[in-house]
Amino acid sequence: MPDPGYLLAVLATVFVITFALRALPFAVLRPLRQSRFVVTMATWLPAGILAILAAATWQSTVAADGQTVAALIAVVVTAAVHLTCGRRTLLSVGLGTLTYIGLLSVL
């Protein structure tokens, strides 16, 4: 269990970085907008970062529960619901998670 000092250090770190990312661009808006590197990275980064997060959380779920097939089926259900039912995040996440919880309880 993490001790309070560690928790406070994490909270401070996360606050400083997140606030800086949101507020600093207003101070340097013009150079940012004109930087080809920054603008290109903005179009390339998000999808890949999110895919890595999906893969990493999937892997840690499998490592914790040891049910690879259940986790694979749940991902397929999540993606299928998302693409066929109008990209309603709450519905896709809800049905995908219920699928996984259900599979865990019967397997």
Add this chain to the structure above:
Amino acid sequence: MTPVTDSEQIAERTTRSEILTGLRLSLPAGLGMFPLGVAFGVLVIQHGLPWWVAPALSFLAYAGSLELLLVGMLVAVTPIATIALTTFLVNFRHVFYAFSFPLRTVRGKVARLYSMYALTDESFAVTAAAPGSWTQPRLLATQVAFQVYWVGGGLAGVALGTLLPGPIAGLEFALCALFVTLTLDACRSRAQVPALVLAGVAFLLALVLTPGAVLFTALLVFVALLVVRYALSRGTGRNRESTDA
């Protein structure tokens, strides 16, 4: 009644209707934020963290997907450096929200600081959907409402998590499912395929090279691969792009 009082009354009425409009505009996104906040609060309790971690993260980070990710990282006592890099990369997208966010409508130092602090995905999306229509009371009402939904959802989740007899096995899959849907939303065109392939390469490399720190290595390798890709595209496209440089 002097004309000054009249115009003050009109200004007051306008402020009130602008606040109501801001609250109304916050509702659709709020319908998604509140339940996700509940899930976040339940996760905090089920992972055995103190209940105050939920509101503390919701005030200090105030970034939904990162907060959900941090729950697992906190329990594993992940090194601060990994948490810092993850925070930087996961929230890096916020850098570009400044391009179009109507901060110019907000006057006063405290109000401007709050508006920048509360520039979440939802705040950005709702302003980007109706550009040019924002006033200070409307924008601040929307942003405060968003934070109330999110912090309120987290506290409701904490309460629910405390009432549940035991942990729900498999609930943590919600985070993976969330990232799956966000990935699908982020890559709606084929232009995203190369970045996805590089992300896949980075993840597999991280899995083999540093099994104990997969996320940290994967994010770093992915950014490095994108920098190489950028350098290569600059090299091959130099003649073509020299005119607009």
